[in-house]
Amino acid sequence: MSIPATKVTPPLVDELDIVIPTIRNLDFLEQWRAFFQPYHLIIVQDGDPTKTIHVPEGFDYELYNRNDINRILGPKASCISFKDSACRCFGFLVSKKKYIFTIDDDCFVAKDPSGQEINALAQHINNLLTPSTPFFFNTLYDPYREGADFVRGYPFSLREGVTTAISHGLWLNIPDYDAPTQLVKPLERNSRYVDAVMTIPKGTLFPMCGMNLGFHRELIGPAMYFGLMGDGQPIGRYDDMWAGWCAKVICDHLGLGVKTGLPYIWHSKASNPFVNLKKEYKGIYWQEDIIPFFQSAVLSKEATTPQKCYVELSKLVKEKLGPIDPYFEKLASEMVTWIDCWDELNSATSKIDVVPKKTEAAPKKK
Template identity: 55%
Template sequence: MAMEINANEVDIVVSVTRPDPSFLEAWMPFFSPYHVIVVQEPELEENVKVPSGLNHTLYTKHDMERILGIGVLNSLGFRGHSCRAFGYLMSKKKYIFSLDDDCIPAKDPNGYLINPLEQHIVNLMNPSTPFFFNTLYDPYRDGSDFVRGYPFSLRQGVPCAISCGLWMNLPDYDAPTQILKPDERNTRYVDAVLTVPHGALFPMSGINIAFNREIIGPAMFSGLARSGAGKPLLSRYDTLEDIWCGLCCKVICDHLGYGIKTGLPYVWRKEDFGDPMVSLSREYEGVKWLEEIVPFFQALRLPRTALTVEDCFAEIGKQVKDKFRNLDPLFSEVGTSMEDWAKAWKAASS
């Protein structure tokens, strides 16, 4: 379903974790109508050079300290790609599109470059259907509809909070799978969008994502990305930041009656696997902890008094501290970080 995009309702937020953000040049044809928030990872010492001609705002560690204060910044961390959350905080637009700095535009099966922003906004502007699965996937797309047997009372759907896009070339594998399949690449383009069912969790990726900031913005943060005094506190949970964020978001969407879509659009991830053995040393604790974390979120129930996303997110932070502090004391700090984020969001909104 074609829809007109109002550029005044969209911010593009990009996290930059390497000194040369030349990848932005590949996006200039698609990004030029929009405002781009470039968030520089706090550990980068020199300001990155954003390509000329891009309507952008650059935020550095200095800006974070000035706006949040050093104490709050140390609590929130914004390590690695998680620094993009600061851009979410600064934006005042309805829709946010974000992608990693190892991504460039992909091509569709006909060889045409894909503008992922257009498909993301279509996903977000059309309803989701989490309460009953449609076997033709997204019924709001052109050429699709609800199949026979789909209850009419559910066909109006619910607001879509998040659109999770996919990627060509480099698959988003964990280190053990990279070791087993070092040469595997994704060449399969699947022309489909579907809603993640109510009650089902999924591994959300921040590589290529868009969301309705007015609906779910206060939950787009991961306490696992904390750092204090310039040193990472949870480096052994690296690469799980967006997974943790997605688990929080899905529980909140289920509680408040929102939906999440996955599928189109695609981006192209460049060759940047690195040494999988090094990745394994960074990820092993998180991979092990997923076996504890996922059952926690599966059983998590939010109180009826939690009526806003901020309240839900802060409540999850409290339950994280109660559940995990005896198993790993660092999760007490994660819970506190989530509570601090909810406060920061309220302060920014007011």
């Protein structure tokens, strides 16, 4: 008599949303079906809201377009970027789950050196559910991985670690380069798979990429605002980096951890470096002031929540970066608007209708 196989429930299946910004049909989901289908998807359609976006059958999803964003947020919709992947943060705003994984629609399943397909989502979940060590660097990288531990000389008082708020994944094939680097290295591809996860130390910033990213929404979600980018703005392609700089300062202040390394995804689309340069050139110039600003930013002891931290940070942005360009005064204002939206949509008494016009539930398995 054969014993029926036990069905294994994927981790965090009821506690995690997958957020995808897009302007095209989501055929790429077919490659991810085995890994993503058990989870709920929030799709944020950028660009023309009258365009029909095809989602493969069998996925449990909700789809929002610009009309939905305007309907739900009203005048406050000005804080959500248009014609830029920064629109993804609207998905973070309306999610009700504890965790978020976000991925771009030109990212596919990568393979490790043994040829095994990489379940990027599972690795992000593992990163988020194990502690980080931001206060003392472990030379064997993540000591919580199987086969690793704390090295000799690591203080025992710090071995408990802290809660991981952000899991930052990497990419094979097309690297996440800026336009000048793309121009001088047009044929460069990343084939180097490094089997490592590490905690980014406290006080150290990093360039966060939003195409393969997981985070603890309840702990750091209000800081995951991807700024004002794209249509009508003087800058683009700095949305995820802005969120990363803000979030890292706040994680350091609140005693939370950020991991980077595994998992890898396969990034298939090389964007046009000349188009990118037009979007990035002010950011490349401004970042020489922006990065020192974040390196020196100090939040008060009264800033005990990510919302309070973010509002304080917005005031510092207006004060310190505002003189560089009026854009930063506008950005600081919309940072506050973002927090207003977050608090309004995520309060227990919220009566705002966030139901999108397009939804589909995965068929129940018999």
